[in-house]
Amino acid sequence: MANIAQAHSTQTPYQVTLTNPQGHIWYADEPNDKGGQDTAANPIQILLSALGACTVITLEMYAKHKGLKIEHVQLDLALNPENEPAAGQNNIRRTIQLKGDFTEEQHKRLLKVAESCPVHKLLTSNIQIKTVLDLDQHPLKED
Template sequence: MAAEAIVTAHLGAAGYTTQLSDGKHEWLADEPESLGGGNLGPAPAALLLSSLGACTSITLHMYARRKEWPLKDVKVTLAMNPDGKPPAGTTQITRKIELAGDLSEEQRQRLLEIANACPIHKVLSGTIAIDSSLVE
């Protein structure tokens, strides 16, 4: 993960559609129509899960490549609070990892351990401090 990641979010003109940019890429977030949005992009929770999914896939691919293991594909399926609303102050994320390739059981188990070491997993499972301020 880069030492510093900066993303700007700008509320668009249509409902909840939000334009996002990291300076090199632009994408949209929105809410589903059932919540008053236009469903023009993923909802914020899906964007959070996609960050963990991408990081997991990339980390596993990099590790297997370095070890010269025959990992052909990684599919990560994530859900936030799949059993409904959890107790206040907690969030449950489930992550199901499908590995394709002629991998031994030991290699598969090691890749599961490595998934827990991906940088975004570490961020989400550690203490997070958010410093908010108004800009004049």
């Protein structure tokens, strides 16, 4: 199945309901100081969490395939943690903590595996976003 998500506005300012065809529901919001209700992660936190989730899953899949025992994986992710970057540039710092008995060579390989997760590849690729206003589905009402 294709990777599809929908975002729906709500009656609460800046609170968004997110859904997918499988029926999962999650939310986004802005903090109080930006006019939101702070009821959910903000969109940037959701993006960072997608990278974190994908990294953990990729590491766990690799470890299972190779017969490695990972006791626990924790990722800390931050967008532009060292001040604002130059215009058009952004930096994500991803710190990985692995619990398990690994050799230095296995640690190096696990780092490479982390960098090969699909969300990492997507975020480091040249992304093109085509935006279309769908007036047929949601026609504007004339007064």
